[in-house]
Amino acid sequence: MVPPNVELTCRPTAGAKKAVGDVTTFERGYIPPNFTIKEIREAIPAHCFERSALKSASYVARDLAVIAALAYAATFIDVYLPPVWRYVAWPLYWFFCGAFATGVWVLAHECGHQAFSRSTTLNNTVGFILHTALLVPYHSWRITHSKHHKFTGHVSKDQVFVPKTRSRVGLSPKDAVHHSVFEDAPIVTLLNLIGQQLFGFPLYLSFNMSGQSYDDRWANHFNPSAPMFDRRDFYDVIISDIGIIIALSTIFYFSYVYSFLTVAKYYLIPYLVVNHWLVLITYLQHTDPKLPHYREGQWNFVRGAATTVDRHLGFLDAIFHRITSTHVAHHYFCMMPHYHAEEATKHLAKVLGSYYIFDDTPIFKALWNSHNECKYIEDEGEVVFYKKN
Structure with missing residues (x-):
């Protein structure tokens, strides 16, 4: 839930770099x-x-139907395909x-935000089933998220x-970042x-x-x-x-x-693919050289919600229910269902102006850049x- 509607002010603080007129700017003149x-x-x-249980459930049904169809089709790979084509068919199955x-993970995540429907019981039941199937402790993650x-x-x-912070990575105030040759080697980064x-x-x-x-x-x-x-979370975690x-x-x-090999081919490898996309999506939403980070004196909900990036992933946007391209709106209004977020983003971007951040850098290039440039x-x-150095 968002906090009460209060006027947000920009106050000069000890950490400020300079003042221009009555406006205090900070690092990078921000x-x-x-x-x-x-x-x-x-x-x-x-x-x-507005939240619709029926509409939300239709997305769950669609995704589960596609997964079931893919799994059924995969049963024919080792039976009918020659060995050389199996090396193509299995990766295609794992990817899709x-x-x-x-x-499905994104829809379960919406349940945790109570964006799936107006019923808390329905939200938590659907979210628990879907997230548990993907080895996510539903309530535990819902609470920390x-x-x-x-x-x-x-x-x-x-x-x-x-x-x-600078000190946590072992640098004194006057130091620059000095990584070892091995740390900076591209193969180690990869x-x-x-x-x-x-x-x-x-x-x-x-x-x-x-x-x-x-x-x-x-x-x-x-x-x-x-x-x-908190103590009240005990039984939810259990x-x-x-x-x-x-x-x-x-x-x-x-x-x-x-056999373990069968389970690995049908479930465990797709599970690792889910982990890949989940980490890539969330990492790049919140890790970018353009994003400010606030300490207590200057943080508030509205400023914090703007410290995220919208990106496009091509045809995967639709499969991921546009969690990548509408994440700023999601952070302002997490109870808004995903099927309205694209429209909301258009209006939100007009209000935020230059504070709305969209990055169209190719996704794996953006991952490489953020990993190398966001050190401390x-x-x-x-x-x-x-900073990088």
């Missing part, structure tokens, strides 16, 4: 936006906020099955893709990216990798006593854990009955940007 949530909401047609499963939305762009309160893309999300769930620091306490999404959960245990037990059962932020300053 002037934080001064909109109100009321101004933004009034620019968007009222029907964009993983893509549509990512679409909600905190991410509430504090997006906040250096010390955001929950994911939290930038490291290997790091592959690891991030395939295993970044499970590592985030299990070890809070790239998440907020909690004074060396082990933060993970399976422990109801983890520092990012229910999520039970779901994951059931899902893993099902995987082990089918591995025993049909300064320890001081209330509005800061990623």
Whole structure:
């Protein structure tokens, strides 16, 4: 939920670089936006906020039907295709099955935001089933993801893709970034990216990798006593854990009955494809040299929600329910269903003007650039940007 409609002001602070007239600018001469949530909401047609359980369910049915058809078609690959064509058919299955499963992931994510329908019970039931099938602890992730939305762009309160500070990467105030030859080698960068893309999300769930620091306490999404959960979250986390245990037990059962290789071909490899797209999408939405990050003195909800990037992924936009190209609108109004977000974005962009960020850099080039250019932020300053050196 968004905070009350209050006027947002830009106040001079100790971290400011300079003042131009009555306006304080910060690092890179940046002037934080001064909109109100009321101004933004009034620019968007009222029907964009309407949720339809039937319409949302139709997208779930479509995605699941496509996945089922792909899995059925895959049963003929090893039976009828000559070996050379199997090396083409299986990657095609993995790509498209993983893509549509990512679409299912996005719909489950909408359930967590209560954007699927007006019924909390229906939202949580559908979201729990879909996310559990993709090895996501539904309620645990829903809780931390909600905190991410509430504090997006906040250096010390955001929950994911939290930038490291100069001191945390081991640099004194006068140092430049000096990586080893091996770290800067393209092959090492590529290997790091592959690891991030395939295993970044499970590592985030299990070890809070790239998440907020909690004074060396082990933060993970399976422990109801983890520092990012409140006492009232205890049973929701336990229910999520039970779901994951059931899902893993099902995987082990089918591995025993049909062989691990069969389960890997039909489920595990598409699962890794889902992880790839999920990490790529969310990483690039929140990690870019153009995005400011705020400390307490200058952060507010409206400014934080603007610290994200919209991008296009070609035909995958439709499969991913446009989560990549309408993410700014999603951060302002997370209860808005995805099928209205494209229209809302057009109106939102007019209000935000230059503060609306769209980047049409080819997606893998953007991934490479962000990974190389977004190394750390300064320890001081209330509005800061990623630096490379």
